[in-house]
Amino acid sequence: MLNTSYIGRFAPTPSGPLHFGSIVAALASYLDARYNKGKWLLRIEDIDTPRVRARADRKIVDTLEILGLEWDGDIVYQSDRLEYYRQALAALAEAGLLYRCFCPRKITRGKPYPGTCRMRTVQQEKPHSLRVKTPDRPITFDDAIQARQTGLLDDMTGDFILRRSDGLIAYNLAVVIDDAAQDITHIVRGADLLDTTFNQVYLQSVLRLPSPAYAHHPVVVDANGKKVSKQDGATDVLAGVSPETVLLRALRFLGQAPDPELAQAGKREILDWAIHHWKLDLVIERRADHNIDKF
Ligand code: GLU
Numbered sequence: 465m466l467n468t469s470y471i472g473r474f475a476p477t478p479s480g481p482l483h484f485g486s487i488v489a490a491l492a493s494y495l496d497a498r499y500n501k502g503k504w505l506l507r508i509e510d511i512d513t514p515r516v517r518a519r520a521d522r523k524i525v526d527t528l529e530i531l532g533l534e535w536d537g538d539i540v541y542q543s544d545r546l547e548y549y550r551q552a553l554a555a556l557a558e559a560g561l562l563y564r565c566f567c568p569r570k571i572t573r574g575k576p577y578p579g580t581c582r583m584r585t586v587q588q589e590k591p592h593s594l595r596v597k598t599p600d601r602p603i604t605f606d607d608a609i610q611a612r613q614t615g616l617l618d619d620m621t622g623d624f625i626l627r628r629s630d631g632l633i634a635y636n637l638a639v640v641i642d643d644a645a646q647d648i649t650h651i652v653r654g655a656d657l658l659d660t661t662f663n664q665v666y667l668q669s670v671l672r673l674p675s676p677a678y679a680h681h682p683v684v685v686d687a688n689g690k691k692v693s694k695q696d697g698a699t700d701v702l703a704g705v706s707p708e709t710v711l712l713r714a715l716r717f718l719g720q721a722p723d724p725e726l727a728q729a730g731k732r733e734i735l736d737w738a739i740h741h742w743k744l745d746l747v748i749e750r751r752a753d754h755n756i757d758k759f
Contacts, residue, residue: 467500467501467502468502468503469502469649470497470500470501470502470503470649470650471497471502471503471505471646471647471648471649471650472493472494472496472497472502472503472504472505472648472649472650472651472652473493473504473505473506473507473643473646473648473651474489474490474493474494474504474505474506474507474528474533474535475506475507475508475509475639475642475653476489476490476508476509476524476694477508477509477510477512477515477516477694478508478509478510478516478517478520478521478523478524479512479515479516479517479520479694480517480520480694481520481523481524481527481694481699481700481701482523482524482527482528482694482700482701483684483692483693483694483699483700483701484684484692484701484710484713484714484717485654485683485684485691485692485693486694486701487527487531487701487710487714488654488681488684488714488717488718489652489653489654489681490528490531490533491531491533491711491714491715491718491738492652492653492679492681492718492747493650493651493652493653494533495718495738495739495742496650496652496679496742496744497650498739498742499739499740499742500650502649502650503536503537504533504535504536505535505536505537505540505646505648506525506528506535506539506540507539507540507541507542507642507646508521508524508539508540508541508542509542509635509638509639510541510542510543511542511543511546511549511632511633511638512632512635513632520694521541523700525539527700527701527702530702530707531707531710531711531731532707532711532731532732532735533735540642540646542638542642545638545641545642545645546633548641548642548645549633549637549638549641552637552640552641552671553594553626553627553637555671556596556626556670556671557594559670561596561597561670562594562595562596562597562626563581563582563584563594563595563597563623564581564584564587564592564593564594565577565580565581565592565593565594565595565623565625566581566584566588566590566591566592567580567581569593569625569628569629572621572622576617576618576619576620576621576622577595577621577622577623577624578622579622579623581595582595582597582623591629591630592629593625593627593628593629594625594626594627595623595624595625595626596623596624596626596667596670597623598617598618598621598622598623598624598666599617599666600616600618601616602614602615602616603615603616603617603662603665603666605661605662605665605675605678606677606678607658607661607678607679607680608677608678608679608744609655609679609680609681609744609747609748610655610658610679610680613658613661613662615659615662617662617663617666620659620662620663621662621663624636624663635660636660636663636664636667637667639660639664640664640667640668640671640673641671641673643664643673643676644668644671644673644674648676649676649677650676650677650678650679651676651677651678651679652679652680652681652744653679653680653681654680654681654682654683654684655680655681655682655683656683656691657680658680661678661680679744679747681718681747682747684717707731708729708730708731708734711731711734711735711738712726712727712734715734715738718746718747719746719747719748720738720741720742720743720746720747721746722734722737722738723737
């Protein structure tokens with residue numbers, strides 16, 4: 465029987481084929497959901513159109529199928545859900561939390577937005593992004609892998625963009641709306657998204673949406689310590705490697721110590737073993753030890 469009090473998800477951006485790092489995220493969220501007898505949903509985050517590659521969604525679906533990672537229900541595409549994001553923007557505008565920003569997007573260069581347009585009284589009809597006002601109180605959430613996190617958005621992003629000047633809806637808004645619409649209770653994903661969680665938890669609070677439980681696993685890095693990413697042309701995880709080998713490597717990366725006898729096993733057997741023996745506690749932050757070549 466499925467446990468409906470656990471609904472997890474994998475939410476890839478179709479910016480390229482799944483690489484080892486994305487498989488780690490898929491597998492960790494899948495195993496945590498299945499171990500808890502929960503549902504595991506698949507959502508394709510295809511609204512950042514400049515990053516989307518043709519047919520990458522199909523390739524992602526094929527890879528998950530080849531690995532035996534079966535999801536529940538229909539695949540949700542964010543591009544079908546733009547109306548819901550617009551409604552959320554309208555609600556935030558109504559609450560006085562949004563403002564037009566005419567600054568170039570690059571103004572922040574990785575630093576918090578200084579709030580230049582927050583106080584602007586005269587509005588202009590020229591292209592603008594929409595930013596949400598952030599509070600001067602800290603945001604706190606508990607992460608099952610990274611422990612309790614507390615931070616001040618003013619020190620991280622400042623007022624952040626929800627709709628870009630080219631009309632694209634920002635990841636932080638879409639993800640919060642969709643996690644709530646799909647009743648997601650548990651999010652397991654890479655620690656590269658840990659910082660965005662502060663933005664997401666804040667949006668959940670102002671939109672009066674529930675906050676899921678979070679667990680951010682260590683990210684896979686290359687020999688130079690750089691995150692392996694689909695956009696940077698990381699290789700397809702299945703290029704010249706069997707699904708069984710990929711699963712075993714991902715399990716080792718996640719600290720799960722697969723039984724040596726699984727070396728001869730098929731993917732279903734490996735996954736069944738992994739579901740049965742899954743221990744989130746073994747996925748610990750081992751810092752510099754995540755070089756892809758070691759697994
Ligand atoms: N779409 C994001 C990515 O591919 C992941 C979003 C999430 O898990 O919240 O990096």
